Amino acid sequence: MVVAKRALPWLAASLRPNIVPTQVKISFINMLSETGLPVIEATSFVSPKWVPQMADHTEVLQGIQKFPGVSYPVLTPNLKGFQAAVAAGAKEVSIFGAASELFTKKNINCSIEESLQRFSEVMHAAGEASIPVRGYVSCVLGCPYEGKIAPAKVAEVSKKMYSMGCYEISLGDTIGVGTPGSMKEMLSAVMKEVPVRALAVHCHDTYGQALANTLVALQMGVSVVDSSVAGLGGCPYAQGASGNVATEDLVYMLHGLGIHTGVDLQKLMEAGVFICKALNRRTSSKVVQASSRL
Amino acid sequence: MGTVPSALKHCLSYQHLLKEQLWIGEPAAPPPALHPEQEFQISGLPDYVKIVEVGPRDGLQNEKVTVPTDIKIELINRLSKAGLSVIEATSFVSSKWVPQMADHTEVMRRIERHPGVQYPVLTPNLQGFHSAIAAGATEVSVFGAASESFNKMNINCSIEESIEKFEEVIKSAQNMNIPVRGYVSCALGCPYEGNIIPAKVVEVSKQLYSMGCYEISLGDTIGVGTPGSMKRMLEAVMKEIPVSALAVHCHDTYGQALANILTAIQGVNLYKVMEAGNFICTALNKKTNSKVAQASFNV
Numbered sequence: 001m002v003v004a005k006r007a008l009p010w011l012a013a014s015l016r017p018n019i020v021p022t023q024v025k026i027s028f029i030n031m032l033s034e035t036g037l038p039v040i041e042a043t044s045f046v047s048p049k050w051v052p053q054m055a056d057h058t059e060v061l062q063g064i065q066k067f068p069g070v071s072y073p074v075l076t077p078n079l080k081g082f083q084a085a086v087a088a089g090a091k092e093v094s095i096f097g098a099a100s101e102l103f104t105k106k107n108i109n110c111s112i113e114e115s116l117q118r119f120s121e122v123m124h125a126a127g128e129a130s131i132p133v134r135g136y137v138s139c140v141l142g143c144p145y146e147g148k149i150a151p152a153k154v155a156e157v158s159k160k161m162y163s164m165g166c167y168e169i170s171l172g173d174t175i176g177v178g179t180p181g182s183m184k185e186m187l188s189a190v191m192k193e194v195p196v197r198a199l200a201v202h203c204h205d206t207y208g209q210a211l212a213n214t215l216v217a218l219q220m221g222v223s224v225v226d227s228s229v230a231g232l233g234g235c236p237y238a239q240g241a242s243g244n245v246a247t248e249d250l251v252y253m254l255h256g257l258g259i260h261t262g263v264d265l266q267k268l269m270e271a272g273v274f275i276c277k278a279l280n281r282r283t284s285s286k287v288v289q290a291s292s293r294l
Numbered sequence: 295m296g297t298v299p300s301a302l303k304h305c306l307s308y309q310h311l312l313k314e315q316l317w318i319g320e321p322a323a324p325p326p327a328l329h330p331e332q333e334f335q336i337s338g339l340p341d342y343v344k345i346v347e348v349g350p351r352d353g354l355q356n357e358k359v360t361v362p363t364d365i366k367i368e369l370i371n372r373l374s375k376a377g378l379s380v381i382e383a384t385s386f387v388s389s390k391w392v393p394q395m396a397d398h399t400e401v402m403r404r405i406e407r408h409p410g411v412q413y414p415v416l417t418p419n420l421q422g423f424h425s426a427i428a429a430g431a432t433e434v435s436v437f438g439a440a441s442e443s444f445n446k447m448n449i450n451c452s453i454e455e456s457i458e459k460f461e462e463v464i465k466s467a468q469n470m471n472i473p474v475r476g477y478v479s480c481a482l483g484c485p486y487e488g489n490i491i492p493a494k495v496v497e498v499s500k501q502l503y504s505m506g507c508y509e510i511s512l513g514d515t516i517g518v519g520t521p522g523s524m525k526r527m528l529e530a531v532m533k534e535i536p537v538s539a540l541a542v543h544c545h546d547t548y549g550q551a552l553a554n555i556l557t558a559i560q561g562v563n564l565y566k567v568m569e570a571g572n573f574i575c576t577a578l579n580k581k582t583n584s585k586v587a588q589a590s591f592n593v
Binding site: 176180205206207208209211212214215216242246249252253255257258286287290 | 519521522546547548553556584588589
């Protein structure tokens with residue numbers, strides 16, 4: 001089984017209060033390109049008014065080395081962002097939906113239905129330009145505002161985004177409250193509507209459950225997993241808590257299971273050490289913590 | 295994911311979020327009967343998992359500071375109230391080797407003994423065993439290893455010699471109807487030898503079990519294991535020892551522990567365990583390693 005992993009440097013950097021210099025971001029993404037990761041989410045074409053840390057999106061996308069065989073998708077929340085992304089050379093884009101009405105309202109000030117309408121404009125334009133679109137569904141195992149989320153709702157939103165033309169749906173446990181049982185329940189519901197080869201999981205490690213939840217997803221046939229080197233990107237809902245699962249820890253588990261990833265763990269760890277130095281923060285990867293004791 | 299929301303103050307509290315997870319219940323209530331539509335048990339999982347809390351011994355022994363006796367006793371008492379059924383209290387090993395456990399007798403004598411809760415203690419040899427019994431212990435543990443090098447570096451003898459010492463302890467324990475739990479360290483890897491073959495783990499486990507240990511705890515001492523190596527090792531051991539007599543002790547050094555364990559927790563009051571954890575971390579003046587606690591105690 002080949003498992004593709006997606007590193008999320010843009011997401012990670014967007015949750016930090018200080019802005020990372022553009023050149024550091026470019027060097028960082030170039031280092032990740034050398035590790036063998038097949039997909040690296042590079043930046044976000046969202047208004048700098050909302051996400052100032054991503055204001056340099058055009059410069060980043062144009063400045064990075066584009067390795068053959070590696071995809072560099074970018075976030076495009078609306079048509080304007082999409083057009084700017086394509087003008088900057090983007091070859092793949094992502095759109096972010098949610099399985100929670102309240103989360104969508106608080107996040108982008110509209111209903112799920114309205115957000116999907118906005119996305120359909122992007123889908124249409126992307127279709128014309130032959131640009132693949134990946135769909136994200138947030139809050140699949142719980143919402144910081146609504147609490148419990150019904151698997152049927154996740155299946156509904158996923159189905160809509162998939163039938164709109166997203167080639168893949170990444171199911172995100174945004175607040176990391178899920179456990180293997182709820183992951184199984186949610187995936188069982190979604191898999192009735194979307195083929196498993198078009199599904200990915202994006203587990204947050206806020207409650208330490210990410211790898212256990214990911215393992216269950218793998219056992220159910222999912223073969224695409226999102227992660228963030230060094231576990232960058234905390235949790236805006238629980239200060240001091242962790243967020244993304246560390247790519248190093250995920251790769252350690254997958255390699256231990258004999259699953260191919262194409263990733264060089266050593267080079268990955270070096271990329272993580274580099275960005276943590278630049279951010280002046282400790283890595284969230286236990287593998288790196290264990291290795292640096294030697 | 296997506297843009298960062300500004301209305302964080304309207305977020306549900308962690309108590310609310312955790313309450314909605316079906317398996318977090320009140321301590322006195324039995325595990326809730328699953329609604330037929332909500333039956334999401336992954337096949338092969340046990341209905342109940344006994345958690346053996348080793349913080350007061352294994353945990354504190356490996357902390358840099360030595361914790362005052364009163365604090366240890368308070369920690370154990372709080373854990374007793376959390377619904378845990380087994381709490382490893384202390385270690386009757388020479389204070390020359392493990393100074394952090396020098397107060398073993400006082401700890402054993404002064405902790406509250408809750409009904410239905412076991413308080414096993416480590417007894418590496420006959421001398422330690424007798425001291426433990428004198429102090430009121432009613433269950434003991436012996437620690438073996440699946441690696442010759444680890445044994446040599448740790449207790450300065452071969453696996454064979456260590457088993458002989460344990461045999462004395464187990465014989466005395468049996469004479470007094472005291473149950474003995476056996477630990478096998480380095481079950482998935484050794485800091486000195488590296489890879490450990492499952493057959494070696496089987497050999498040592500089998501010896502301890504046939505000598506009279508009621509349960510064998512298989513420890514991934516350096517946390518290098520992954521779900522695959524855990525499965526291979528357990529499959530080998532389960533050919534010789536019934537699974538009902540097996541336990542796992544996974545270290546989280548490489549973040550793999552939960553994936554390696556992957557079981558449900560039932561019947562334990564998570565909030566009280568978290569409060570006990572918060573208490574000891576305050577006493578140790580250090581940050582918790584529990585991500586659940588990090589997510590919850592966000593001040």
